[in-house]
Amino acid sequence: MLTKTKFYANAIEHQYERFRCGHCKVREHCLPSWMPDSEEGRIATLIDTERKVRRGDYLYRSGDSVQDIFAVMSGYFKVSVMSEDGREQITGFYMAGEFIGYDGIGVGIRFCNAIALEDSVVCPISIDNLNTQSIRVSSLRRFVTETSGQQLARAHRMALLLGKLSAEERLAAFLLDLSQRLQARGYSSTEFHLRMTREEIGSHLGLTFETVSRIFSQFQERGLIRVQKRYIQICDLVRLKMILGRAGQNVISVSADCDSASLQVRAG
Amino acid sequence: MLTKTKFYANAIEHQYERFRCGHCKVREHCLPSWMPDSEEGRIATLIDTERKVRRGDYLYRSGDSVQDIFAVMSGYFKVSVMSEDGREQITGFYMAGEFIGYDGIGVGIRFCNAIALEDSVVCPISIDNLNTQSIRVSSLRRFVTETSGQQLARAHRMALLLGKLSAEERLAAFLLDLSQRLQARGYSSTEFHLRMTREEIGSHLGLTFETVSRIFSQFQERGLIRVQKRYIQICDLVRLKMILGRAGQNVISVSADCDSASLQVRAG
DNA sequence: CGCACAGTTGATATAGTTCAAGGGCTGTGG
DNA sequence: CCACAGCCCTTGAACTATATCAACTGTGCG
Numbered sequence: 001m002l003t004k005t006k007f008y009a010n011a012i013e014h015q016y017e018r019f020r021c022g023h024c025k026v027r028e029h030c031l032p033s034w035m036p037d038s039e040e041g042r043i044a045t046l047i048d049t050e051r052k053v054r055r056g057d058y059l060y061r062s063g064d065s066v067q068d069i070f071a072v073m074s075g076y077f078k079v080s081v082m083s084e085d086g087r088e089q090i091t092g093f094y095m096a097g098e099f100i101g102y103d104g105i106g107v108g109i110r111f112c113n114a115i116a117l118e119d120s121v122v123c124p125i126s127i128d129n130l131n132t133q134s135i136r137v138s139s140l141r142r143f144v145t146e147t148s149g150q151q152l153a154r155a156h157r158m159a160l161l162l163g164k165l166s167a168e169e170r171l172a173a174f175l176l177d178l179s180q181r182l183q184a185r186g187y188s189s190t191e192f193h194l195r196m197t198r199e200e201i202g203s204h205l206g207l208t209f210e211t212v213s214r215i216f217s218q219f220q221e222r223g224l225i226r227v228q229k230r231y232i233q234i235c236d237l238v239r240l241k242m243i244l245g246r247a248g249q250n251v252i253s254v255s256a257d258c259d260s261a262s263l264q265v266r267a268g
Numbered sequence: 269m270l271t272k273t274k275f276y277a278n279a280i281e282h283q284y285e286r287f288r289c290g291h292c293k294v295r296e297h298c299l300p301s302w303m304p305d306s307e308e309g310r311i312a313t314l315i316d317t318e319r320k321v322r323r324g325d326y327l328y329r330s331g332d333s334v335q336d337i338f339a340v341m342s343g344y345f346k347v348s349v350m351s352e353d354g355r356e357q358i359t360g361f362y363m364a365g366e367f368i369g370y371d372g373i374g375v376g377i378r379f380c381n382a383i384a385l386e387d388s389v390v391c392p393i394s395i396d397n398l399n400t401q402s403i404r405v406s407s408l409r410r411f412v413t414e415t416s417g418q419q420l421a422r423a424h425r426m427a428l429l430l431g432k433l434s435a436e437e438r439l440a441a442f443l444l445d446l447s448q449r450l451q452a453r454g455y456s457s458t459e460f461h462l463r464m465t466r467e468e469i470g471s472h473l474g475l476t477f478e479t480v481s482r483i484f485s486q487f488q489e490r491g492l493i494r495v496q497k498r499y500i501q502i503c504d505l506v507r508l509k510m511i512l513g514r515a516g517q518n519v520i521s522v523s524a525d526c527d528s529a530s531l532q533v534r535a536g
Numbered sequence: 537c538g539c540a541c542a543g544t545t546g547a548t549a550t551a552g553t554t555c556a557a558g559g560g561c562t563g564t565g566g
Numbered sequence: 567c568c569a570c571a572g573c574c575c576t577t578g579a580a581c582t583a584t585a586t587c588a589a590c591t592g593t594g595c596g
Contacts, residue, residue, distance in 0.1 A: 081428045089428040103424065106417025112424065131413075135403055145399075148416055149374025155423030156371065156380065160349045160357040162430035163474035167584070198543065206431035208585055213544055229543075229593090435552065465574065479552060481576055497561090497575075 021047070024123075029097025029185060030071045032146065035139050043140065046133065048124045053077075059100065059114035059122065066108050068124035069101040069147075075120020076195040079103070079112050080203070090204035092154060093117070093196060095181060102151045117195045162206045170205040171215045172243040175225065179234060190237065194230040289315075292391075297365025297453060298339045300414065303407050311408065314397045319390050321345075327368065327382035327390065334376050336392035337369040337415075343388020344463040347371070347380050348471070358472040360422060361385075361464060363449060370419045385463045430474045438473040439483045440511040443493065447502060458505065462498040 021027050021043060053059050062082060077094040094100050103112040134140045161170055183189035199209040219225045224240050226233040234240060289295050318341060321327050330350060340362050347368060348358040362368050371380040402408045429438055451457035467477040487493045492508050494501040502508060
């Protein structure tokens with residue numbers, strides 16, 4: 001892929017200097033598989049200098065003006081909406097290759113907070129430039145449509161989870177979702193490290209941290225998982241899926257990335 | 269506005285033949301106030317024959333391929349996601365001037381069901397045509413961005429409501445939201461007819477219909493509202509807002525329409 | 537070392553569900 | 567026109583899932 005760029009003319013080659021996507025480890029999760037190689041460079045030209053965000057720092061906060069969407073290159077984020085009296089609903093956790101920052105896009109003002117759960121690096125993609133280029137580049141239009149559609153799908157799955165599932169089912173869905181997304185990134189689907197506290201999990205799933213803790217313990221007693229602090233091992237994937245089974249797989253997210261494999265899963 | 273069209277040349281005038289927006293009663297809620305008159309016609313050309321949907325019928329269902337988004341001209345809809353075992357989470361109720369059908373847009377396959385709660389009429393807006401025209405017409409691009417952004421905002425507010433609010437707060441939010449949307453449409457903000465059953469309200473708010481009923485009764489006893497079947501009268505708007513007050517106004521929706529007034533509210 | 541934070545676990549409380557009964561409205565068919 | 571069936575809604579009583587409060591453990595950090 002990278003060698004291919006060598007044949008381009010100067011002007012374009014210059015763009016490729018700034019083209020981090022080619023080197024990027026998460027490129028395959030971030031850019032859709034249907035995107036023609038020849039046009040991947042277009043996206044790269046939209047990317048500003050990559051930005052580092054320290055653990056605990058805000059990537060953006062509610063009320064900020066909307067400039068960019070962000071592709072997570074490395075690290076981990078939580079995104080949340082806050083009620084005026086300080087109740088925090090975490091709308092999602094985001095890992096490498098996923099997109100953050102669709103909130104507030106039409107209005108120009110953020111209504112979510114995005115906070116790094118560990119030292120992270122993001123690619124800021126200028127929305128203005130994205131819109132401008134989209135006029136000419138069909139693959140960019142498709143890219144925008146697809147990724148923003150995924151954000152909405154994710155949000156609707158959350159509504160189903162929050163409105164209809166029991167605590168057990170929510171936790172099962174949560175673990176299976178993580179498992180699936182990690183697997184898609186080449187990590188183990190059965191052993192992983194949680195990046196967030198029990199409280200944050202609870203805040204995401206509409207539960208208290210005590211309930212999260214108890215249900216983890218209960219899952220462990222039942223032999224479904226092993227828990228040691230934040231280290232999780234899924235021992236019985238089948239039975240874990242059965243807990244959710246009655247509710248249906250379509251509750252579990254499929255991440256915010258846009259490779260076609262996950263699109264098929266979601267569609268099914 | 270309509271007279272203005274008389275000055276246009278034949279080709280354009282022909283488009284205006286199909287331009288229902290000009291006659292449409294809900295035009296001002298449907299089309300954004302920033303949209304220049306000269307370009308409103310563009311949207312009209314995207315609109316197929318208006319479509320009638322009988323009470324109880326599906327506008328579309330999960331699994332359908334995505335062809336159009338729909339502006340509600342008259343009537344009332346519920347949109348829901350279903351779990352595989354039949355649990356229904358209603359993601360929203362939609363009235364005249366609001367848009368339905370952003371679900372599944374990137375993938376091409378619906379994951380929601382849209383059902384008419386009363387005999388209704390919708391404007392189907394072809395997504396293919398919308399995308400094609402958007403390439404040239406900036407106001408259409410902005411229109412798409414804004415309306416889809418609103419869908420996401422709505423979904424995130426729902427997550428906060430479902431994850432963090434008590435039953436009381438949810439019902440208060442629900443009533444205030446309805447009140448506000450009706451007011452924006454020129455109806456009374458303090459007296460209205462619910463179009464949905466208690467069960468559907470419950471399914472939207474993550475409660476059982478008994479709880480909805482009980483809380484309505486309780487609100488009535490407290491002098492906040494009067495309830496007679498589906499007829500609701502808000503007697504004490506201030507105290508009703510106070511119930512939600514601690515949680516914050518930003519929980520209550522601002523509908524899916526895109527007139528700038530509501531955009532300001534949402535931003536605040 | 538000691539303090540702050542994350543997590544576990546137990547005891548108790550409670551909001552909301554579930555089950556159950558009854559009433560009122562609406563439409564239908566005899 | 568009445569009777570009956572099928573919703574929709576209300577209300578009560580009992581139950582239960584989850585929250586709340588509280589005590590305790592381990593762990594990392596200044």
